[in-house]
Amino acid sequence: MHDALLSALSTVNDPELHRDLVSLGMIERAELLSGVAHVKVNLTTPACPLKGRIEADVRAAVLEVPGVQDVQVTFGATVRQAAQPALPGVKHVVLIGSGKGGVGKSSVAVNLAASLARDGARVGLLDADVYGPSVAHMMGQGAARVTANEQRKMQPIEAHGLRFLSMANLSPAGQALVWRGPMLHSAIQQFIKDAAWGELDYLIVDLPPGTGDVQLSLTQTVQVTGAVIVTTPQDVALIDAARAIDMFRKASVPVLGIVENMSYFVAPDTGHTYDLFGRGGSRKLGEQYPLLGEVPLNVEVRQDADQGIPAVLAHPETAAAQALIQVARNLAGQVSVRALSQSLADLPDQLTVV
The missing domain is CATH 3.30.300.130 (Fe-S cluster assembly (FSCA))
Structure with a gap:
């Protein structure tokens, strides 16, 4: 039987x-x-x-x-490990990038990480936006300070079921970092290799906007499974998103998918839908890359971020949170496809009894 x-x-x-x-x-x-x-x-x-x-x-x-x-x-x-592991104990590194600022990239990164952890994955979150770190505030840990363990490695801060590191927890609040490229490269290497991340299924990395030194340093420092591009629907954002895609292509980093943030707004009093920034423009990019989801503009996402609780945990029933949860699951699916794509060709055609 x-x-x-x-x-x-x-x-x-x-x-x-x-x-x-x-x-x-x-x-x-x-x-x-x-x-x-x-x-x-x-x-x-x-x-x-x-x-x-x-x-x-x-x-x-x-x-x-x-x-x-x-x-x-x-x-x-x-979670299946990539053919070439990202880091000891870390199965996948996923970059969250954007061509420009103001598209909600950090909010998306925090909620994707929290959603994956909510579903039962072991998740780390690295705030690599060195000049404008906001992850610590969104995680409700702006006043926390990073410590070192017995092996003199940075100990990530734990909150909301995941581990994270941010420059905001290493430098005084409000202090500007005036660093050139070599200093950025050194900081990124420390965040990646001199931190006690432990066993992780996914390390989500919130990149700074644009196509600069941090992005290049990361792709040179660690084996990356892929990148996610966050954009808004209007043409000016999509033009910059296309530039970010081109940067990852030149760095041989697969683009796992596109997230259209602030895709539309549903008025809470009337239920009427408004396309404040246009809508569906990301589907043009999605002709080449998977569209992971369209996230509506929702005031509770902003309020939850200011209170230090990801929206997928604070108000999971809202349309925006549900969209973010689905984006995280679609992303996990794309990572699985990527991880198994090389091994599938080697699988035997006959049934294997397990």
Whole structure:
């Protein structure tokens, strides 16, 4: 019966990886007890965007097996490591960038990191916007100070279920940093290599806007899984977003997708939708790269950031938070596709019993 269940499960494909669950090694358990099939699927990320579809497909396939009266599907998750690990203990480094300032990049980065942690992933967040660090404030830890552990490595600050580092927690509040390129490069190296990040599934990096020294230093310092571009719908932002995409292309960093922030505004009193900055312009970029999501302009996202709580945790029921949660899950899916793309070609065509 175990073989019959596996045979049925081999007809179920992962919707993003386009290979069956059995050959992907995602079936952890498949057994029949008193007419009830117990199936455990080990997802490639706890933030799987298509978990519901996988569950429905598994149930439908297994119910076709003679003798099966019901199906109980449970899930685990193990984030697959990239072919070349980013850092010791860190499976993936994902850069969050933008072509220009003012598009809400840091807010998106904080909420993506918090959402991934909310779904059960081990997440770190690095504020690499050295000149304008805002992550510490958005995490409610502006007054905290970074300490060193026994190995003399920087100890990331823990808040909201994740670990983060920011220049704001190393320098006096309000003090401007007047640094040239070599000093920036040294600081980025320390943040990456001299910090006790521990075991992480994802290290989310909030980049400064534009295409400058920090971006180049990061791509030269660490193996990056990919980058996410944050933009708003209007043409001037999209032009700069295209420049950021070109920079990552020249640095051989894959673009995992586009996030259109402040995509539209829904009036709370009337429910009418206003396209304050136009809408859907990112879909032009999305013809080449996945559009991870469109996030509406919402005052609660700003209020939550000022209060130091990511919106996906403070008000997860709002439209903006729901959009950000879906963006994070879509991003996790793209990372999984990237991590497995090289190994899929080497998988055998025959079924593998797991």
